[in-house]
Amino acid sequence: MSSLSSPPSFPAPTSTPVSCGPAASATPSAHSAPPTQAELLDxxxxxxxxxxxxxSLPLDPQGRTWVRLDGPGGSEAWLIGWPPGSGTGWHDHADSIGAFVTAAGELTEHALAARIPTDGWTLLELADGVDRSRRLPTGQGRSFGRHHVHEVLNESTERHAISVHAYYPPLPRIRRYSRTDRTLRLEHVERPEDWQ
Known part of the structure; x- marks a missing residue:
């Protein structure tokens, strides 16, 4: 478990993996297919x-906390605690697919329903109508494909939220963005060596 005042969009890969019973599975054999979005969500x-x-997740009133889990089929998985008012900022998970489910409290996801170029840009003007928002109370979640741009927030002023996240392949990079009205700006790219 780790805690940072401004953690990355997902936890740094330094925590000890925890098995979570029948939901966990070992790394696949050479003949196994990679997990699908539906399998990550399940x-x-x-x-x-x-x-x-x-x-089992210790909660911190100042910053997010997390524990690494054994995800299915060689995926990267995390149990994350969100103090009131915390969030990720705008980001994507590059070439990884993913899923997350709220285990306690409620999270809000703001996402873009637009295909964002994978490389070669620093500033984009977003079209009208691309914004999507959803509330994810306890037991609710979603899966997403590659290059999904979103931010996740615990908008409660009083209550922690807890969620489970899974990504495949294990996150190769995260692109972080700032947003002003319809302008999306690529601020920087994080890679696993940045999270060590």
């Missing part, structure tokens, strides 16, 4: 429904 749902696992 894993996140089952892990989020494990009261013992959820209760």
């Amino acid at each position: 894993f996140a749902r089952r892990a989020a429904a494990d009261p013992e696992l959820i209760a």
Whole structure:
């Protein structure tokens, strides 16, 4: 478990993996297919429904906390605690697909329903109508494809939220953005060596 005042969009890969019962699986054999978005979402749902696992996460009133989990099929998975008012900022997970489920409290996701170029830009003007928002109370979640740009927030002023996240392949990089009205700006790219 780690805690930072301004953590990355997902936890730094320095925590000890934790098995979460039937939801966890070992790294696939050479003949196994990689997990699908549906399988990642199913894993996140089952892990989020494990009261013992959820209760094992220490919560910090100042910053997010996290524990690495054994994800399905060689995926990267995390149990994350969100203090009131915390969030990720705008980001994507590059070439990884993913899923997350709220295990306690409620999270809000703001996302862009637009295909963002993968490389070669620093400033984009977004079209009207690309913004999507959804509230994800306890037990609710979603999966997403590659290059999904979003931010996730705990908008509560009083209550922690807890969620389970899974990504495949394990995150090769995260692109961080700033946003002003319809302008999206690429601010920097993080790679695994930045999270060590």
